[in-house]
Amino acid sequence: MHIRRLTILLTRLMIEMKYLSLQKILIVALSLLFVGSVISVIHLKFSFDFEQFFPQGDDDLEFFRSFSKDFESDDNFMLLAVKNAPTVFDSAFLKKFNALTAKASSTPFVVDAQSLTNLTLPLKTPFGLVGVPALHIDDPETYAADKDKILHDERFVRNLISEDASSLVIFLKTKEKLNLPESETLMSSLDSLTRSYGFQEYHFLGRANFQKELIAMEKREVAVSTGAAAILVALIIWLIFRRFWSVFIALTSIGISMLFFFGLLGAVGRELSAMAALYPVLIVIIGTSDVIHMLSKYIDELKHVGDRRKAMILTVKEIGLATFMTAITTAIGFATMTSRIAPITDFGLNAAVGVMVAYVSVLALTAALLPFFEVDQLIRLRKGTTVFDRFMEWIYSVTKRRARLIGAVACVILLISAVGIRRIGTNYNIANNMPDGVKVSEDFKFFEKVFSGFRPLDFAVFAKGGRKANDYDVLKQIDKVETHLHSLPSIRSVNSITLLYKSAHQLNNGNGSEAYKMAGDRESFEADSLLMRKAPKQSLQVLLSKDKEKARIATRILDLGADSVRAAGDRIDQWILGNTDTTVATFRRTGTGFIIDKNVVYLRGDLLQGLFWEVGIIALLMGVMLQNFRMVIIFLIPNLFPLAFAGALIGFMGVQLDAGIALIFTVVFGIAIDDTIHFLSSFKLHQRKGEHVDKALHSTLIETGKPVVISTIILFFGFLVMIFSIHPPSRTVGKLIAVTLVTALMSDLFINPILLRLWIKDKKKGVEIKKEEAPVLMEANH
Numbered sequence: 001m002h003i004r005r006l007t008i009l010l011t012r013l014m015i016e017m018k019y020l021s022l023q024k025i026l027i028v029a030l031s032l033l034f035v036g037s038v039i040s041v042i043h044l045k046f047s048f049d050f051e052q053f054f055p056q057g058d059d060d061l062e063f064f065r066s067f068s069k070d071f072e073s074d075d076n077f078m079l080l081a082v083k084n085a086p087t088v089f090d091s092a093f094l095k096k097f098n099a100l101t102a103k104a105s106s107t108p109f110v111v112d113a114q115s116l117t118n119l120t121l122p123l124k125t126p127f128g129l130v131g132v133p134a135l136h137i138d139d140p141e142t143y144a145a146d147k148d149k150i151l152h153d154e155r156f157v158r159n160l161i162s163e164d165a166s167s168l169v170i171f172l173k174t175k176e177k178l179n180l181p182e183s184e185t186l187m188s189s190l191d192s193l194t195r196s197y198g199f200q201e202y203h204f205l206g207r208a209n210f211q212k213e214l215i216a217m218e219k220r221e222v223a224v225s226t227g228a229a230a231i232l233v234a235l236i237i238w239l240i241f242r243r244f245w246s247v248f249i250a251l252t253s254i255g256i257s258m259l260f261f262f263g264l265l266g267a268v269g270r271e272l273s274a275m276a277a278l279y280p281v282l283i284v285i286i287g288t289s290d291v292i293h294m295l296s297k298y299i300d301e302l303k304h305v306g307d308r309r310k311a312m313i314l315t316v317k318e319i320g321l322a323t324f325m326t327a328i329t330t331a332i333g334f335a336t337m338t339s340r341i342a343p344i345t346d347f348g349l350n351a352a353v354g355v356m357v358a359y360v361s362v363l364a365l366t367a368a369l370l371p372f373f374e375v376d377q378l379i380r381l382r383k384g385t386t387v388f389d390r391f392m393e394w395i396y397s398v399t400k401r402r403a404r405l406i407g408a409v410a411c412v413i414l415l416i417s418a419v420g421i422r423r424i425g426t427n428y429n430i431a432n433n434m435p436d437g438v439k440v441s442e443d444f445k446f447f448e449k450v451f452s453g454f455r456p457l458d459f460a461v462f463a464k465g466g467r468k469a470n471d472y473d474v475l476k477q478i479d480k481v482e483t484h485l486h487s488l489p490s491i492r493s494v495n496s497i498t499l500l501y502k503s504a505h506q507l508n509n510g511n512g513s514e515a516y517k518m519a520g521d522r523e524s525f526e527a528d529s530l531l532m533r534k535a536p537k538q539s540l541q542v543l544l545s546k547d548k549e550k551a552r553i554a555t556r557i558l559d560l561g562a563d564s565v566r567a568a569g570d571r572i573d574q575w576i577l578g579n580t581d582t583t584v585a586t587f588r589r590t591g592t593g594f595i596i597d598k599n600v601v602y603l604r605g606d607l608l609q610g611l612f613w614e615v616g617i618i619a620l621l622m623g624v625m626l627q628n629f630r631m632v633i634i635f636l637i638p639n640l641f642p643l644a645f646a647g648a649l650i651g652f653m654g655v656q657l658d659a660g661i662a663l664i665f666t667v668v669f670g671i672a673i674d675d676t677i678h679f680l681s682s683f684k685l686h687q688r689k690g691e692h693v694d695k696a697l698h699s700t701l702i703e704t705g706k707p708v709v710i711s712t713i714i715l716f717f718g719f720l721v722m723i724f725s726i727h728p729p730s731r732t733v734g735k736l737i738a739v740t741l742v743t744a745l746m747s748d749l750f751i752n753p754i755l756l757r758l759w760i761k762d763k764k765k766g767v768e769i770k771k772e773e774a775p776v777l778m779e780a781n782h
Contacts, residue, residue: 027368034256037263044266047180047273048214053596053659055340060598064590067460070545071552075592078172078206080104080190081451082199085166089143096197098137101170103193109186109208112173116150116160124507124531152513155499158492162450169451174208180215183208203443205454213440221277221725226258228721229284236288236714242380246295249369249378254287257361261354275347275660277722277730278667279354285671285718286330286358289711290323294366296707299379308371316367325625325681326674327359329618333670336614339606341599341659348610348666392705396698399753406750410641420648426600427561428656430455435726452493452556457569458591461496461551464584469544469551470497472525477585478553479518484575485555490568493556497543504528553587561656562597569594599659607662611643614669626680630759635676638751642672642744649736660729664736671715672744675708679748683756692762697753712745 054061082100084093098117105113120131134150136142147165150156160169178186186208194202230251237250261283265272272279297319301311334355337348375381399406431448434441447453461478463469478498485494502516505528509515519525544551557565569589576587615636623632646668655661682704686696715738722734 030256030364030368033260033263036267037259040263040266041259042266044262045269045271046215046218046276047271048211048218051592052273052343053341053599055595055598055602056342057340058595058598058602060590061595063460063588064592064595067550067590070547070550071542075207076174076176076178078110078174078186078190078204078208079447079451080170080172080194081167081203081205081447082170082194083167083201083203084199087165088161088168089147089165091137091140094135094137096199097168097170100194100197104170104172104190107172107186107189107193109175109178109182110172111175113170114160114173115170116156116168119160122503122507123511149513153516154486154494158450158452167450172206174206178208178211180211183211187212203446204440205443205447209440209443213438214435217435217438217727218272218276221727221730222272222280224724225277225721226280228724229280229718230255232714232717232721233284233288236710236717237291240292240710241295241378243378245373246378249295249366249373250288250291252369253291253362253365254284254358256365257287257358258283260361261357264353264357265350270346270350273343273346275343275663277725277727278347278663278733279351281718281721281734282351283354283358285715286327286355287362288714288718289326289674290359290362291366292710292714293319293323293707294363294370295378298366298370299375302375308374312367312371315370316363320363323359323363326677327355329621329673329677330670331355332617332621333614333666333673336617337610337663337666338613339610339659339662340602341606344606344659344662347663388706388709389702391709392701395705395749396701396753399750400694400757403754403757406754410751413641414644417644417648420651421644423651423654424647424657425563425651425654426603426657427563428600428658429559429561431559432656433658433660433727433729436728437726448559453558455557455559455565456591456593457491457555457557457565457589458594459553459555460588460590461553462586462588463549463551464582464586467584468548469585470548472519472522473581474551474585475501475518475525477580478551480580481553481576481587484579485553485572488568488572490558490560491555492558494553495543495555496553497551499543500532501525501528504532507531554591557593562600562658565593566597566600600657603657603659603662607665610666611669614666618673622677626684631680631684634752634755634759635673635680637755638676638747639669639672639744641747641751642668642740645743646736646740649740655732655736658729660733661736664733664740667737668740668744672741675711675745675748676752678704678708678711679752693757693760697756701749701753708745708748712741715741 080100082097084090084097088094088097094117097115101113101115101118104110107113116135117137119134121134123132134156135146150161151163151165157163160171161167172190174186175182187204190204233250233254234247237247241247258280261279294315298311298315301314302308305311305314331352334348334351337344337351339345370378431441431445434444444454459481461469461474463471463474467474475498478496482494482496482498485491498518502518505517505519505524506512506515508524508527508531519528542552543554557568560568573587573589580587619632619636622635623629626632626635643665646664649655650657650661650664679700682700683696686699687693689696691699717738719734719738719741722730725731725734
């Protein structure tokens with residue numbers, strides 16, 4: 001094998017060269033990389049954009065992008081809600097709110113500001129149209145009449161004023177596609193301005209606020225997970241070796257490897273998303289495992305040869321290839337995470353790079369540092385513990401005497417898991433994915449409860465038969481659809497071009513609230529159209545295309561969950577098909593919310609496809625290395641149990657499958673296989689020594705028991721540090737992976753021995769094990 005030859009060549013070079021000189025060169029090279037990484041980390045970027053979660057290559061996405069070119073973006077806004085319980089109809093409050101509206105219009109990156117306090121409504125008089133304030137701020141005697149009029153107008157309720165009249169909203173039109181610095185500047189200015197008025201309660205909703213707050217969350221998540229992981233590493237290494245210098249070497253090696261990884265991401269311009277909190281955990285898990293193997297092997301070799309240089313050479317020779325195999329298989333697992341959803345693919349590629357960076361960095365750093373220390377500086381020498389030995393003896397005995405019972409239990413677990421997997425749902429919502437205990441989440445829930453909410457559900461309208469989208473026949477079809485949408489409890493707000501025509505009809509018919517509707521005949525419609533053209537012009541770019549061939553119905557729907565919203569949309573589509581004239585106008589659901597919810601359609605398929613490639617590639621790699629088909633099957637079976645168990649947990653716990661939760665399966669398989677590689681490699685090693693199957697199995701359990709259990713403890717607590725996250729999906733991912741990897745350990749210890757006894761025969765039973773058929777992947781010396 002090329003890898004094995006490369007390892008041997010490296011070992012020979014180390015022997016032939018003056019080792020201390022090579023060690024110094026290595027330290028200098030690592031120091032230069034350290035400086036470069038520090039500089040690169042400064043330029044590391046974080047990103048959050050709902051468009052990141054658009055499923056690439058989807059037909060509806062292509063339509064949405066094409067349709068959006070004729071309209072303004074549907075997210076270039078900020079909403080500022082101010083509460084004044086029990087009522088906003090208070091003279092002092094309204095004056096302050098009006099002043100805030102005026103000053104907010106001059107905030108950086110704000111194009112326009114509108115609220116009930118600066119809104120004027122047209123009124124038809126004998127002298128023409130005049131503007132009348134929607135709310136007479138300076139005349140408290142009119143407040144009762146203004147309130148009655150406003151709260152019975154669908155244009156205002158839940159859009160600019162709450163139903164209970166305790167909150168008002170300022171609608172801020174912003175510059176399109178705000179970047180992070182612009183969003184931070186805008187939100188800082190708005191927050192400072194609003195606080196200066198001393199309002200009792202205020203809330204924000206919009207792209208700029210989401211971008212600023214969620215990226216701040218991402219930075220916090222990375223910092224917290226890094227700190228928690230560092231404490232975890234120090235604790236585990238101390239418990240195992242009980243020496244300061246071992247803890248120092250581990251923290252230095254893993255910390256610098258993490259710096260190298262983030263420095264590399266910064267250097268190549270990769271941006272970190274909400275999933276970035278997993279990176280430090282993965283680096284710690286891979287790095288700590290490698291450090292433990294390196295430390296243990298070096299200590300064992302130093303005890304035997306007594307020479308630090310020779311001990312380090314033997315350690316690299318024996319451990320380098322073994323840790324490489326575990327690293328490369330884990331990296332393959334992440335690299336096969338292909339998806340239409342860009343953040344998932346990016347996470348997989350970044351994680352694969354991180355695993356390999358951790359492997360190379362830890363190997364190089366520990367190789368450079370360990371030769372400075374003697375055995376007693378690295379470990380507190382004591383008599384071997386018997387806990388692991390007794391536990392492994394028990395497993396050896398149980399798997400031999402109770403094989404059928406274990407097999408039956410395994411089958412029952414698989415059946416129960418199948419039931420749980422069938423219960424996996426994809427009805428995730430935005431609220432449950434918002435961070436805990438931060439204002440952006442409170443703001444989102446406030447708007448969801450009191451106003452129209454955030455989740456958009458739009459409909460594209462296409463005029464047919466040579467008509468324009470603002471022709472009478474087309475508008476009647478739009479009005480018919482709007483009337484149906486208003487009847488649905490889940491739809492909170494409906495807006496379209498008909499708003500102007502209804503307003504014009506109201507003006508032509510005494511300005512009463514009952515006259516706010518579409519004209520009933522063409523003659524009235526022509527009169528309304530004439531009046532509308534004489535009225536002050538209002539921007540229609542967000543509702544009517546410039547060529548007037550397309551229109552848009554913009555709605556807001558409650559955050560019911562992706563599946564529920566999609567089902568509601570399907571019912572609306574069916575109603576439209578059965579109740580509108582398709583020769584006059586056709587309708588098509590679209591918008592950012594609709595596109596993001598389509599991720600549900602692809603998640604299961606992407607998950608299965610990614611797992612297929614992951615399992616297939618790793619199985620092929622192991623087949624080449626093991627050169628034994630039965631051993632490949634034995635390798636795969638124990639690692640399918642954790643996948644089934646993870647699916648069952650998700651189903652029975654009612655966790656909804658989304659982009660973050662979908663990571664669990666790939667992470668579990670990619671990491672769980674490491675212990676199986678250690679187990680089977682040790683077994684093959686003992687077979688090469690001439691031991692029969694049962695003896696080789698006994699030796700394997702005794703030798704690999706401690707490192708396998710320790711590595712699982714590292715995995716368990718490594719992922720469990722994510723419970724400190726304020727992001728609910730991250731906490732769920734951490735807990736599920738931690739628990740599932742414990743089942744992976746149980747599967748390795750209980751299923752592997754049974755399969756090996758069943759399918760691998762001794763030489764005398766007809767299966768000859770040749771030396772060349774058993775390449776050594778690992779030799780565990782713990």
